[in-house]
Every structure is written in structure tokens, then in C-alpha cells.
Amino acid sequence: MSKVSAWRSSLLILFVISLVVGSLLPGQARVVREMKQTYQNEDPKDLIRVIKDLQQRKQDLLTEESRLSQKVSQYTRASNDTAAQVAQLQHEIEVLKERTGEVALSGPGVRVTIKEESSGASPSMIADDDLLLLLNDLWASGAEVISVNGIRLMDSTSVYRAGLNVHVGAKTTTMPLVIDAIGDTENMSKGLQIPGGVLDLLNLRRISAIVQKVSKIKIGIST
């Protein structure tokens, strides 16, 4: 009898413990989920990075906003002045032609030269991911226009490897790659060379990448 009752009470205790633990788990999971949604549990360094990006975005949006406000007030003033309207439109056409690749560009920037190691038993080879990461880091750190071996990157230009060739949009080029980027020279140079960044990654894979600051880079039209 006593054995049976001890067994029953032990089962009861186990049941109660399981019940308590079981009831606590969803609460804990909910807390974790809520914290994830509100970003309260993120690394502060990541949040600071996000804030810096959002500040950059704010600056970009304000620039466009003030350009448009200016345009609206110019149009308001020139409502009966055809010559002024023509001048405004011509100015915008010139600016847009630079964007759409119809005009060659120049400005300060960086030149990144990438060479693979062809000697030895296992030659090194840059992967598509690495190339995309490098270009992305340049855009993220203030590049305005980029060319790869003289081929200008446009909105629809893909970059990928096929054997020994590197395809840049509809064109084909080969290693070594010379990547020219016009933009904020200091920022781009720093952006590429942060410890653990893309250049370290390339060096680890025995791909040499040399960054030079250039006071005047020329990038041709998109063909």
C-alpha cells in the first residue's frame, strides 16, 4: 500500500513540477520574442550602425526635398516665362544624363586593383560573393560611380565570374580587375580597410587588393 502511495505522490510531485515549468516556458518564449521584435536585445553596436545609416538616409532625403522645393518655387516664379522653363528643363536633362550614363564623369576617388595568385599548386580565385561584397562596400561608403576594368556599372549591370572571365553586364573582361570609384575618397578608403572587412577577407584567400586614393578619376559613358 505504502509503495503504491509513495509512487502516487512521486508522480503527483513530478506532475506539479512539470506543470509549473511548462507554464513558465511560454512566458519566457514570449519575452524573448517581444524583445526580438523591439530590438531591445540587440547589440548596441549594431543599433548605432543602424542609427548612423538612418541619419545618412535622413540627410539624403532632405537634400532631395530641398532640391524639389527649390524647383517648385522656380516654377512658381517662372509660370509665364518660357525661357526660364526651358533653362530649368535643360539643366535637369544635363544632370540626368550624368545619371543615365550618357556623359563621361570625373572626380576624386579610389582605385582598387585586384590580382589573383596564379602560381603555386592551388591558384586563388575571387568568388562572385566577394566581388559583390567589395562593390557593395564601395557604394555603402560613398561611391557615386564605379567602373570595373573601364566598364561603367549601371542599375542593370550584373557582375559574375564564368571560368577565367568576369562578366560585367553584357561585356566580358579578365583578371586583374581595376575598380575605379568616384566619391568620398576618405570614407571609401576607410570603408574598405576596416579590420575584418572585405580586404582582409580577400587577403585571407590569397587575393591581393591594393587601394589607392586618386585625385581625379575618369569614368566613361555607358555603352
Place this chain on the structure above:
Amino acid sequence: MNGNRRNSVIFLVVLFVTATGFGYLLAVQFEPTVNKAYVVPAQNVELVDIMQGLEAENVASVQRILDLRNQVVDFEARNAATSGEVAALTQRVQELRAKAGQTDMMGAGVVVTLSDSLRTPTLSDDPNYFVIHDGYLRSIVNLMRRYGAMAISINDQRILADSPIVCAGPIILVNSTRMSPPYVITALGDQDMLGDSISQDVFFRVLEMYRDQFGIVCSLEKKASLSVPASLKTSEWRYAKGAQ
């Protein structure tokens, strides 16, 4: 009697060890979360406030830009009606704006949707396979360009050549704007060419394998009618100038 006492002592010891072991495992399981929750909240609460404040400002700024662009287009339409020269230049400006990604675009195309796995990785799993990384988005965008996409967006952000896709820990930023999963990547163009080529590409197949094995969301749909928003970036550059 002795036997019974011995049994209950053994039972209690077993129960104690089991409960302690279970408690220990629970503590280990939740330790990183608990530590983070108690060590950083004050600082993070402030940072999250700043982040959300900036996002609200940017949303308001986007709305003002869209309103101003509409006003500009209205002015241009009115002016074009008064002069043939203005009309021709206005048409040229509109074509260039579309080419520069400054107008909304509509058409057929494909949508690739990626999202983190809803499954929680176990201790033996590599959690990296359960989330969508910024590199996946870059590779999908590159594939879309390769197979003829004419306009691309990720969620509400237009992707141009200079659109960076970066990550800050688990947060993905596109055009310096925080993205939330699911990541809906839209490409306008020949839907069959885009859809068939992307779905047969090795990279997309790897993502499908992650979907089957780790539960991430990865899908591709061809659609007859899609829209891609305009870029909100200004068209004027600070450093690059027309070369003579």
C-alpha cells in the same frame, strides 16, 4: 520500513538531481538572453527610441518628397501645354527620369520572397542557416540583373546601381533603411526568362535546399502585373562631375 525509507531517499535524490539538471539546462539555454536583457536595456531603450524617431522623420520626409514631385509634374504638364519646345524638353526629362529610376514602374516580372526560418535552431544546429543574410539579397539582385531585370525593388526600396545592401548584426539595411522580413524582391522584365533562369541557378537551388532543411522561406513567383517604386535619392552628385 527501511526499504521504504531507502526508496524514498533514492527517489528524492533522483528527483533533486533531475530537477537541478533540468534547471541548469534551462539556465544555460536562456543565459545569453537573460544577460542581454539585464545588462543593456537602459542603453538599448534609448538607442531604439532614437532609431524609431529617425524612422518616423524619414517616413514624413518621403511623403513630402512624393508630394513635391507631384507638384513638379503638375507644373511641367501645365507649362508643356503652352510651348512646343517646353513640351519636347519635358518629354525628354520624363524619359530620363524613368531611366534614372526616379519614377514608379509597372509591368510583368517575378517576385522572390525570402524570410527567416520560424524553427528555433537546436543546440546542435548552426543558427546561420536559419536566417536570411544580406549577401543572399545581393546575390538575388545580381541574378535578376543578369537575367534581364529592368527595374528591381526590395520591399519598398528601389534598387539602383548605388543601392547598398548591408547588415548590422541581424538587421538588414537597404538604401540606409531598415528592412523587416519577409524580404520581397521584385524584378520587372520577361517573367519567363527571369523566373526560369533564376529558379535553375545554383544559388537559388542552394536557398531551396536551406528551405527544405532549415525552414527558411524561399519562393519565386511569376506575375503579370507588378510595381516597383521610384528611387528617392537626389539625382545630383557631390563628387562626380561631367568630364569634358
